[in-house]
Amino acid sequence: MRPPQNRRVFVVGYAAATALGRDFATTWRRALAGEAGFRRLSRCVVETRSNVVGEIPDWDPAALPGVSAKEALVWNAGYIFLTVEMCRQALADAGLEMDAGSGPRTACLIGSALNGSDAYRIAMDNYTKLGPLKVSPYLLPNLCANVPAGKAGMSLGFTGPIIAPEGACATGNHAIALAARMIQGGDADFALAGGVESCLIPEIILGFTNMLATIKVGERDRAYNDPGQASRPFSLDRKGFVLAEGAGVLLLAAEDCVRERGLRARAEIAGLGWNSDAHHITRPRADTVVACMQAAIADAGLRPEDIGCVSAHGTSTKAGDSTEAQCLRAVFGPHLPQVPITAAKSQIGHSLGAAAAIEAALAIESMQQGLMLPTINHIPDPELADLDLVANQARRQHCEHVLSNAFGFGGTNCCLVLRGL
Known part of the structure; x- marks a missing residue:
């Protein structure tokens, strides 16, 4: 194996979809204003007091450019189109085009803690209610952790390594760290790295509820009439986390490529x-x-x-x-x-x-x-x-x-x- 190149690694773009907004600019603006993005669960119906969650507002994969009605139907794991869109936004934020030089040298490391659990739930509903022939033939690729990165590559034109790191709630940092090491060692020049989660389904919500991890909002809790007060890290009355869907992707680049492409480094x-x-x-x-x-x-x-x-x-x-x-x-x-x-x-x-x-x-x-x-x-x-x-x-x-x-x-x-x- 060749010796590592020990290149410095910079962040040149990023994108996020959170409970505060479906893009980074909206998330940042509302976060700076001191707002919270929590509300009562609307994605599904679950009988639990852990019903304050973070949902990405106005998120509709079928409305994304290039997504047909059929595509939106068969790719029903929410993390797939979240990944594609966040990668697109991160590239746009950096101003990096995928061409004959950059495409083969761009890796994609996007991880998820729960992968396509929402697609699995749909398949099980179809199986129990409609029979075995109604289980989607797309179920297995919807569950494959690397498929969101693969779909992003197909849409955006990069052909470097695609990997799906999985480190539970540390997944996003693991993806960034692995991508940085790849660039540092010379295996890639650019990398889209981060994490994506579409976890708001009954079984996941109830699983966290029953393990006493998420906050239960009773009538006496200050979040009962104001769900925005449900998450309170390091506060005297903290009682559990607020489960949320979301996505974050950083575009990393080697120092020499930042110079050659005229990109703006935001951080190292x-x-x-x-x-x-x-x-x-x-x-x-x-x-x-x-x-x-x-x-x-x-x-x-x-x-x-x-x-x-x-x-x-x-x-x-x-x-x-x-x-x-x-x-x-x-x-x-x-x-x-x-x-x-x-x-x-x-x-x-x-x-x-x-x-x-x-x-x-x-x-x-x-x-x-x-x-x-x-x-x-x-x-x-x-x-x-x-x-x-x-x-x-x-x-x-x-x-x-x-x-x-x-x-x-x-x-x-x-x-x-x-x-x-």
Whole structure:
């Protein structure tokens, strides 16, 4: 094998669809204004108090350019057209055209925690109600994790490697990290990397409800009359995360290709750390989480005090937020009160495999604008008083390096250090 080229890797474009909006610009505008994108579930009917969710507003795959009525019918796993559209938007945002030079050198690494579970549900409904011949012959490709990236390539014209990383709620960061290593080593010049999730079906909603992961909104909860208050990371009254659909895709490029193509670098993938807990399926292990953050900072050639902001995993669960705070104390020590912390899930919910990629895009835009997004719905928790949470409204503050955290079921961890430009 040839030696790695050790090229620097930059972010030159990004796209997102979230509960705040079906494109990045809308998501950013509403996030900066301190809004939340939550509402009562409308995608399906489920008898549960965990019925406050994050739905992408006005999302209709059949209305996308180039999607016929038949295409929309047979490709009924929501993550497929979400992937295609986000890849298209990320390329457009960067101004990169797929041609004879770029197409074969563009990889696509888009992951999902649950893949085509919505398509499987439709197939099972057809099977039980209409019989075996009504199971779609497209079911299997709808379930194949790499097919969304493959469909994006067919639509947009890139022929580099397509891979579907799967790291549960850390999937987005895993995809970015793997793509960065591919470019750094010379296996690709460009990469579309991120995560996509279409998870709002009864079985998934009830599964999270019954494992006590999502918030149950009763009549006495402050979100009962205002669903926007349901997600409250690091808040005294946090009670579980808000399940959300969403997608985030970053376009990465090698330094030499940025120059040659006249692209605008927004940020650099400066460092990454990844490991696993070997501990518990859902409860994090503090020492390995600490090691993951430290590895990302060291890989960037930095010290903890060089980090200007933390984009926290911040799910809004009692134990999860407390453990992440504990780990941040171990990493930053007495410097922690000087490190601003943001938690985007307060506004867009937890979109599982897509969450980290969306949060990375928001963090990069924050560095570009010199504005830190708010962690809304916050009531101070005395046990977390040492955290400098950017609470309830945006803060104007320059930041050169962001530590972006993501941790997932099965004990999988992936942290990135993003350098602003």
